[in-house]
Amino acid sequence: MDLQLSGRVAVVTGASKGIGLAVARTLAEEGAHVVAASRTAPDAPDLKVTHVAVDLMDPQAPERVVARAVEEFGGVDILVNNAGGPPPGTTLPRVGFMTPDDADWRAMFEFNLFALVRTVRAAVPVMLERGGGAIVNVSSTMSRQPSALNVDYGAAKAAVTALGKSLSEEYGPRGIRVNTVSPGPVLTDWWTKDGGAAEVIAGMAGSDKDSVISQVAPEMMRLTTGRLVHPQEIADAVALLVSPRSGSTTGAEFVVDGGQLKEM
Structure with a gap:
């Protein structure tokens, strides 16, 4: 199936390994121009992407990434906010509400929510200039599965999921589709x-x-x-969602979790 991504410009965050690397590779193979943002270069010498070395904990980093996409390819059509998980220097899982202190909570939200907010803020005006685009935010089943494990992470990802719904309502009428992919354990x-x-x-x-x-x-x-779950299984869902073939899909959450969530 042709996903009609040839020539489109995609920004993928957290693209050095895992899900982000699988997404970057998949979009590149579909013919997109991929700008990969991560602290270290993707662990794939054969991957044909433009790498921007940034730490997304830096509030100025998202603007630099989007500016590079505009400089290299003239704009942004696709944004995949994949960067997230444990902030640098943090080991998960950790058990119990009392375990993370204020600094842990701030770092968790900075990495998983605020970096995403800033990246969307940088990309949206550029997308609007091109008549629209597609955004996929990578959340987690932990946003919907309460647990005594990783309480701060679950809260941050719940905010990511809620944000996607709000963004889809505001920008859907202006041509920007916003969807969420929630992986289980990958x-x-x-x-x-x-x-x-x-x-x-x-x-x-x-x-x-x-x-x-x-x-x-x-x-x-x-x-x-x-x-x-295998990273490629997440990447395949992301690729379909950013494709024009999903032109009527916005404000949706796609769960790819191996059947972890059982509730209706």
Whole structure:
């Protein structure tokens, strides 16, 4: 299926690895001009994108990224706000409301919400000049699944999901579609790295990292598929949502979670 993305200009944040890298690669393969924003270059030497080295915790970073897209390709048609998760230097999961202090809460919202807000603020005027565009914000099932784990992260992602609805109402009539993709647990560096989520959970469960990834986590999260989600499965959903083929889809939340959320 032709997604009609050839020649369109896409900005993807958090594009160095995991979901962001899969999204950047997929959009590039579909013919889009991709501007990849991340602190480090994408871990893919063959990937044909324009990388902008930025720390999105810097309030000025989003403007620099959008300005680079305008300089290189004349504008922005697509924005994928993927950057998020644990702020630099933070290890998740962490248990309990009392665990994160004020500084932890501020960092979590700065990285997961305010960086996204600033990136949208920078991109929207450029999109409007081109007659519209498509924005996808990457949230999380934790925005809708209350838990004593990662309370601050869940709250920040709930705000991301709510923001997407508001943006779609304001800018949909002006040609900018805004949708949300909410992944469940995705097999990324967050889980697999040394000291990552799998090792933290292994310490809690008296298990080992490989068993957590293959069995403990899927069972704990009641994943119908019995496995963690692959980054490409998120990227495929994002690519469809930013495509003109989804021209009547706005204000929607697409959950890609292996069957984690059971509620109606």
